[in-house]
Amino acid sequence: MMPTDLLPFTQPWVYGLMAALIAISAFLQGVGGVGFTMFAAPVALMICPELVPGPLLTLGGLVTLMTAIRERHHIAWSPVSCAVGGRIVGALIAVLALGRLAKGPLSLLFAGLILLAVTMSASGLRIVATKLNSGIAGLVSGIMGTLTSVGSPPLAITLQYHTPPTIRATIGTILAIGATVSLFFLAAIGHYRWHDFLLSATLSPFMFLGFWLSNKARHRVGATALRRGLLIFCVVSSIGLIVKTLWLWK
Numbered sequence: 001m002m003p004t005d006l007l008p009f010t011q012p013w014v015y016g017l018m019a020a021l022i023a024i025s026a027f028l029q030g031v032g033g034v035g036f037t038m039f040a041a042p043v044a045l046m047i048c049p050e051l052v053p054g055p056l057l058t059l060g061g062l063v064t065l066m067t068a069i070r071e072r073h074h075i076a077w078s079p080v081s082c083a084v085g086g087r088i089v090g091a092l093i094a095v096l097a098l099g100r101l102a103k104g105p106l107s108l109l110f111a112g113l114i115l116l117a118v119t120m121s122a123s124g125l126r127i128v129a130t131k132l133n134s135g136i137a138g139l140v141s142g143i144m145g146t147l148t149s150v151g152s153p154p155l156a157i158t159l160q161y162h163t164p165p166t167i168r169a170t171i172g173t174i175l176a177i178g179a180t181v182s183l184f185f186l187a188a189i190g191h192y193r194w195h196d197f198l199l200s201a202t203l204s205p206f207m208f209l210g211f212w213l214s215n216k217a218r219h220r221v222g223a224t225a226l227r228r229g230l231l232i233f234c235v236v237s238s239i240g241l242i243v244k245t246l247w248l249w250k
Helices: 004-009 010-033 038-047 054-070 077-098 102-121 132-148 153-158 164-188 195-215 223-248
Strands: none
Touching: 004 054, 004 153, 004 223, 010 038, 010 054, 010 164, 010 195, 010 223, 038 054, 038 132, 038 223, 054 153, 054 195, 077 132, 077 153, 077 164, 102 153, 102 223, 132 153, 132 164
């Protein structure tokens, strides 16, 4: 009999779909530095909402940590320090908001801001990774990541003009630290428990598989293609965020 903590996976097709989703998302994260929760969260919320945000944050934090370690020599530490500071503040704001504000309007607001940022970026406006911009990106990432597990779009937009290895390593470092902070805050208010850890553990082999496959593909992606991919990922994540929020309101 399936343990009570793993009830969402009693149907084989649900487990199979989530396993494939996690593997593909980890592959994208390993290649481009973003993509894990942006692709996984919208589908997970509709099919297996128990995975959002805790279990996906756990898996996302681990895969981003592995990305950062793999290319640690390319980490841009200045954006990391500023973004992590903003991420901690953002995570605290998100935790306070969980008990006081409606989640739906916040998610729609963040999705709209992402679309606006992508439009500005695609128009040719350069968003340089200054200390202020990195801090703001970290703040927004902390709020979004803690509430929805999707926290990489603001970071991707801010760092889009760096080299691919620097993007992967820097975003990976920020997200790994940020996910740990968010999980700590969520656990403190009872939104992350043993049940959530078990769900992430059952999907971790597929996360490792996707990351391993990314090792063979990451050097084949050019800077221009990666920049376009990052913007597309941001659009997909924001649209997914809107769709899943409206879905919850039905």
